[in-house]
Amino acid sequence: MNKADLRKTYKKKRNELSLEEVFSLDAQLFEQLTQYDWSGINYLHCYLSIEKFKEYHTLPFIEWIWANHPEITIVVSKSDFVSNELRHFTFYRDTPLELNAYGIPEPVISEEIAPFKMDAVLTPLLVVDKNGNRVGYGKGFYDRFFASCKPEVKKLGISYFEPVEKVSDVNEWDVPMDVVFTPLDTYYLK
Known part of the structure; x- marks a missing residue:
């Protein structure tokens, strides 16, 4: 399937999840995340969940990192919807957050x-294929971000759904x- 069809299908699937299902899937994802080897990481960029889109709720995992890996600095983003680029900021327990116009929590200062x-x-x-090609919301924020990261940065995805066979319209900039964490398994794709 192409990205547009996959995006439509998996947005619908995620939106149809009940709150009980989301809670259960989040608990399973948390288990997968806490079993991963986080050693050697100094700066971990983590998205903050958009509740209305039923994204995996990252705050319990971030709190687990703070408690179990105090050497890791958590970094979160602010979105620029004019350039479709992200800016990145340290995130601590006392960092004030506010929702932007799209409902994304962002650090104030x-x-x-x-x-x-x-x-x-x-x-x-939303979903990934067995080669690691991700389908997000289609704005390219993370592809631009990855282009400015060091080549060896670990690119880790989170999805409620198991990988599909193939995304048919992968572009050169994708x-x-x-690695992709799902409720049932952690997939090492490279």
Whole structure:
């Protein structure tokens, strides 16, 4: 299937999940995330969930990182919807957040961090194929972000759904995931 069809299908599937199903899937994803080897990571970029889109709720995982890996600095983004680019900021327990016009939680004030400092990026997605090609919301924010990261950055995706066989319309600027966490398994794709 192509990205547009996959995006439509998996947005619908995610929107149809009940709150109980989301809660259960989040708990399973949390287990997958906490079993991953986070050693050697200094800067971990993590998205903050858009509740209305039923994205995996990342705050419990971020709190787990703070408790179990205090050496890791969590970084979150602010979205620029004119350039479709992200700016990146440190995120601590006391960092104030506000929702932007699209319902995305963003830091009000914090230290800006350059993309090349990221060791790993935890990326939202709707679905991924078995080669790591992700289908997101179609604005290209994360592909632009990955282009400015160091080549060895770990590209980690989170999806409620298992990988599909193939995304048929991958472009030269699409950046595949290295690892994808799903409720049932963690897929190492490279």
